[in-house]
Amino acid sequence: MTAPLRPARPAWRSPRSLLILAGALALSLAASQLGSAVTVPNLPWYDGLAKPSFNPPKLAFPIAWTILYALMAVSLWRVAVIGEGAARRRALTAYAVQFALNVAWSFAFFGAQNPGLGLGVILALLAAIVWTILTFRSIDGLAAGLLHPYLAWVAFATALNASILFLN
Template structure:
């Protein structure tokens, strides 16, 4: 592995951090746009398990997770040379796309069964991302653990909603 891309605190480094976090929040925003009408019209009509969190929990949790994801990706980008970072960041980008795909499947298409398939793929991709990040930056891996825990819970919730409806 070669030297870091830039020293912490430089303008380029801070711009890269802002871009990384911004991309993750942007994906979250796209997911929110796909979700908005269904949350108001369709989702309230579904039978949900007793452990379903109140709707107000999702926004703050996802915002925090997207910020941590962005910081994790930035740390990997910063800590590794281009060749070393390419694989982990490619898998990170793929999981981010699948994350958006889950919102499309569940809320956009209103298809909890399809969403179960997508979220299981997401679980595996986030786990793979965390393991790949670990090889580059241990803290980046730890930043993904809350995300992994949340989507594991979301998987159980998704399966329950699918089964109840």
């Protein structure tokens, strides 16, 4: 009787894996830079808006997003290395959709100076993050779990966006 085959452990330190990690980190950095490029010039507009009492201090945003983009990159890396076939394609598609919506929100809210448009984009982003978590979970539970803080922050940002729309 032969022992059951165990799946091979991913070669996390292989050149291919490290290249995927570098790409995931570069993608997160690019999204961060795009968001900053449209947000920073529009901060005077944002400062003039009425905001709810739960609006965090300005310093919270870059700290939170730095951490979240790093978690997103590691999550993407794990799925890209571990995933195979159609499951990986579905997961990467979900990730691409939520990632595009993530960047689009900055352009809608800050670039267009339109909290209503921002709210529409962020609601779609919330749904896309949930979709991404579900598709990632089918490949790697840790990768899915790394996206939970991102989901929580975007849910908070949705409440903030909605409040700003209501107050202005």
